[in-house]
Amino acid sequence: MVRIAICDDSAKDVSSLKLLCESCSTAEILEISTFESPSELLSAHAAKKYDILLLDIEMPEMNGIDLGKELRKTDAKSIIIFITAYPQYAIDGYECAAFRYILKPCDKDKLNSALNMAIEKLGALSRSHTIRIHNKTLSLPLESIDYIEFCKRHTVYHTSDGIYTTTERFADVCEALGKYGFYQVHQGYIVNFAKVKDFDNYSVILKANEKVPISIRKKKEVLLAYARYVESSL
Secondary structure, eight states, X not given: OEEEEEEOXXXXXXXXXXXXXXXXXXXXXXXXXXXXXXXXXHHHHHHSOOSEEEEOSOOSSSOHHHHHHHHHTTOSSSEEEEEESOGGGHHHHGGGTEEEEEESSOOHHHHHHHHHHHHHHHHHHTOEEEEEETTEEEEEEGGGEEEEEEEXXXXXXXXXXXXXXXXXXXXXXXXXXXXXXXXXXXXTEEEEGGGEEEEETTEXXXXXXXXXEXXXXXXXXXXXHHHHHHHHHO
């Protein structure tokens, strides 16, 4: 079930947006909480994390971009959607990993589409990959995997929680994870596109500041695949 928080300094807009959310065809919604103050939302979110945050941008106490940055200090998973009359803020929103921008007055169909895609993304974040190490089964959350390396006939998972070495076939891993945003950038490396920070010549720079090599012959293919991944995430 999904918890949604709405924050807008206009009581009228808060009420209108809440009614729109309630009318959307998203059966997974469990609870919709409303706030007219960023500080109230921050306090509530600290106590009980919301899954989706619908934020106005122009607010007197704290603008939505800064509110998003504050939320991101303790929460990298919640999905931020800006509901705003100011499209020029879109670029700034990347600093807090905004998922969508919807212009006011909010259109029901656009909101419905954004909420359904956000819920789908939440489901993807909860997915895991099962590996076996010394006859023991371990479940790795996909979001924890940075990249996978094939080294000395072993498949090595580099994750935010540690390094795990298995005897899985590299090709099998590539096939299993390909539909979840993982891509083989080199003969011996698979990268989680969700963890990409930048590209530097023939290297992928990850958010953890690690560098993974890109095959010379695959560079154009990798960049195109990443562009498609980003486009599908927008």
